[in-house]
Amino acid sequence: MTVTADLNVSARDKAPGDVPRHVAVIMDGNGRWAVQRGLPRTEGHRAGVAALRRIVRHSAARGVEFLTLFSFSSENWSRPAAEVGFLMSLLHRFVRRDLAEVHRQGVRVTMIGEREGLEPSILGLILEAEELTRNNTGMTLVVAFNYGSRNEILRATRKLAVRVAAGELSPGEIDEATISANLDTADLPDPDLIIRTSGEQRLSNFLLWQAAYAEFYFPDLHWPDFDEHALDEAFAAYAERDRRFGGLSAKVAR
Ligand code: IPE
Ligand code: IPE
Ligand code: MG
Numbered sequence: 001m002t003v004t005a006d007l008n009v010s011a012r013d014k015a016p017g018d019v020p021r022h023v024a025v026i027m028d029g030n031g032r033w034a035v036q037r038g039l040p041r042t043e044g045h046r047a048g049v050a051a052l053r054r055i056v057r058h059s060a061a062r063g064v065e066f067l068t069l070f071s072f073s074s075e076n077w078s079r080p081a082a083e084v085g086f087l088m089s090l091l092h093r094f095v096r097r098d099l100a101e102v103h104r105q106g107v108r109v110t111m112i113g114e115r116e117g118l119e120p121s122i123l124g125l126i127l128e129a130e131e132l133t134r135n136n137t138g139m140t141l142v143v144a145f146n147y148g149s150r151n152e153i154l155r156a157t158r159k160l161a162v163r164v165a166a167g168e169l170s171p172g173e174i175d176e177a178t179i180s181a182n183l184d185t186a187d188l189p190d191p192d193l194i195i196r197t198s199g200e201q202r203l204s205n206f207l208l209w210q211a212a213y214a215e216f217y218f219p220d221l222h223w224p225d226f227d228e229h230a231l232d233e234a235f236a237a238y239a240e241r242d243r244r245f246g247g248l249s250a251k252v253a254r
Pocket of ligand 3: 030
């Protein structure tokens with residue numbers, strides 16, 4: 001069966017198979033969005049939270065099973081203290097104001113990223129969100145916070161090295177599944193679609209291992225302008241991709 005290109009057809013009208021199971025988003029361009037409007041960068045982050053709310057709701061409505069949002073990278077600590085502080089206060093506010101609503105939507109929240117060394121108040125918010133929503137059966141919202149893929153791979157490598165040193169595991173027993181199972185994403189399928197807003201076309205240390213066969217989509221919009229329609233366009237583009245995983249096309253010849 002071939003899938004015809006029709007950007008006017010909403011994802012709701014398509015077969016469920018057209019909606020990616022796991023969507024991962026690099027929410028980029030908040031600062032530039034604000035500067036273009038003569039506003040401080042922090043206003044861009046505030047508008048970014050509004051976009052995040054919309055995208056969580058719309059992804060769940062479209063039947064996405066896993067939505068991973070890159071909210072703060074392990075490298076973002078290098079930004080000015082005032083901007084970092086503002087981003088932390090946004091996280092606080094998001095948990096205080098939005099967690100109840102997310103919970104009502106049946107969304108299960110989980111975090112990937114390095115937890116060690118996080119301020120107890122920040123870690124507390126993350127644990128609270130995970131705990132409250134643990135048994136929800138709707139979409140899984142994966143928040144990548146203090147996340148860097150190389151750091152994640154490094155931590156997994158150390159965990160395996162400890163087991164090898166203890167004689168619990170032999171080097172020959174380590175395979176791809178062992179590595180996947182020791183990453184923060186152990187319980188998650190690989191992302192099917194990775195969206196990066198703002199026009200930048202790089203991963204910036206996001207899901208390097210997991211993205212092996214992901215489809216990429218780079219809309220020319222800053223994150224605060226990314227809305228439901230833009231997400232549907234991303235899904236429509238995804239539905240046109242021919243994922244071969246190194247094999248031959250599953251689609252019957254046109
Ligand atoms: C993304 O927007 C949000 C975070 C990285 C926390 P940016 O703050 O990177 O915005 P630009 O890329 O500078 O425009
Ligand atoms: C990636 O964006 C991190 C997040 C969106 C949270 P950055 O803005 O930090 O990435 P670079 O610095 O442009 O590569
Ligand atoms: Mg950026």
